[in-house]
Amino acid sequence: MSRLRGLDLARYLAFVGMVIVNFKIVMGVQNADGFAARFSQMLEGRAAATFVVLAGVGLGLAAARSDFGSTMSVTLRRAAFLLVIGLLNSLIFEADILHYYAFYFLFGVLLLPLNTRLLIAVIIALNLMFVLMILTLDFSAEWNWVTFAYTGFWTPAGFVKNLFFNGWHPVIPWLSFLLVGIVVSRLALGEGRVQRRLVFAGAVMWALAEGVSLILMPFAVAIDVELADLVGTAPVPPMPQYIAAGTGFALVVTGLCLLVADSMDRVDVLGLVTPAGRQTLTLYIAHIMIGMGVLEALGRLGGQSAQQALVAALLFSFAATLYAWIWARVFKRGPIEAAMRRLAG
Numbered sequence: 001m002s003r004l005r006g007l008d009l010a011r012y013l014a015f016v017g018m019v020i021v022n023f024k025i026v027m028g029v030q031n032a033d034g035f036a037a038r039f040s041q042m043l044e045g046r047a048a049a050t051f052v053v054l055a056g057v058g059l060g061l062a063a064a065r066s067d068f069g070s071t072m073s074v075t076l077r078r079a080a081f082l083l084v085i086g087l088l089n090s091l092i093f094e095a096d097i098l099h100y101y102a103f104y105f106l107f108g109v110l111l112l113p114l115n116t117r118l119l120i121a122v123i124i125a126l127n128l129m130f131v132l133m134i135l136t137l138d139f140s141a142e143w144n145w146v147t148f149a150y151t152g153f154w155t156p157a158g159f160v161k162n163l164f165f166n167g168w169h170p171v172i173p174w175l176s177f178l179l180v181g182i183v184v185s186r187l188a189l190g191e192g193r194v195q196r197r198l199v200f201a202g203a204v205m206w207a208l209a210e211g212v213s214l215i216l217m218p219f220a221v222a223i224d225v226e227l228a229d230l231v232g233t234a235p236v237p238p239m240p241q242y243i244a245a246g247t248g249f250a251l252v253v254t255g256l257c258l259l260v261a262d263s264m265d266r267v268d269v270l271g272l273v274t275p276a277g278r279q280t281l282t283l284y285i286a287h288i289m290i291g292m293g294v295l296e297a298l299g300r301l302g303g304q305s306a307q308q309a310l311v312a313a314l315l316f317s318f319a320a321t322l323y324a325w326i327w328a329r330v331f332k333r334g335p336i337e338a339a340m341r342r343l344a345g
Contacts, residue, residue, distance in 0.1 A: 005270050006261030008277030010254050011054050015280045016317045017047025019287050023313040025095065025148075026292055028302035037306035045235025048097060048169065049177050049246030050253050051280070052104060056181020057189075057254070059105065063112050064185070075109040077344035085285070085336070093288045094150065098281075100169040104178040107171065116183055123176045127240045130165075130173040134230070139166045139237050168236070176243050177250065184254065195258040202251025209233055209244035276324035279334030283320045291316040 024040045031037055063071045079102040086099025111122060142151045142158060143166070150167070152158025164171050188194050216231040229237060233245040261270065276283060295301055295312065327334065333341065 006258035008274035010257040012277035014050040020313040027304035036310040046249040050250040052177035053181040053250035056178035060182040060185025198255030206248025275328035282334035
């Protein structure tokens with residue numbers, strides 16, 4: 001139980017990180033100076049990557065508890081549910097991740113029977129494939145980088161290209177994160193030595209990715225400014241350095257949350273935040289529909305400071321945590337989680 005509550009804590013922290021990043025985007029923060037701006041920038045792509053890794057852990061644990069046929073049946077129905085919810089959400093928030101999740105789960109469940117070595121080989125292949133794609137295709141095609149509008153998203157060809165190559169969270173290579181989570185789920189997550197190794201391995205991977213990027217960046221800029229994107233650790237485009245940094249960050253967060261779960265459980269601190277960690281689908285939709293809706297009503301979309309965006313994100317996260325705690329006193333699952341379970345099993 002402490003292991004599962006540790007994963008709930010990790011999901012909660014990933015959710016707060018995504019709120020911070022998304023509020024920064026919609027509030028139009030431009031200034032990169034100061035603690036708030038640097039903190040938000042550090043979370044860009046890392047919080048979302050942690051979410052996907054944890055989804056892979058959940059999928060792997062579910063597969064370990066039931067036969068493959070049952071796991072596939074439930075996963076495919078849930079993928080269909082997420083696809084519908086995600087596409088509806090895309091009408092309001094173009095940076096939606098839920099419809100990508102649908103395809104992560106689709107491919108993830110098909111790859112579940114592979115052993116760990118083969119899964120690692122697929123992860124490497126996905127990243128090499130993306131490098132090849134970005135060298136031969138135009139990543140910026142269909143994008144307006146001023147308004148962040150994507151032309152042709154609702155056309156078949158545009159949707160497929162956005163989904164697999166140049167969207168916010170393209171399946172190639174973002175599926176890597178889900179597969180990393182499946183690999184992690186096969187470890188003895190309840191053992192302290194495994195948890196410490198997750199933290200250590202994640203920290204080394206994260207540091208190496210950032211370090212190599214810093215070393216290569218001056219040479220890339222000297223050759224071609226656009227080449228800097230190919231050696232950076234920014235989430236767009238998701239180059240291998242970013243995938244490594246995002247994976248390392250996710251492993252550190254997951255390992256630390258598993259490590260502290262037991263001690264936090266004794267003083268019931270986890271009981272305050274894990275209800276929100278179990279309702280992240282509901283809260284993700286809420287931070288768009290309610291959180292961003294309130295910001296729009298207050299005239300706070302665009303031209304805000306990093307400090308204002310961070311404060312707004314933390315206030316919403318506090319309200320969401322309080323709501324989830326109260327809701328969990330009465331209901332076992334969040335409203336959208338309950339709907340998904342009823343419709344998809």
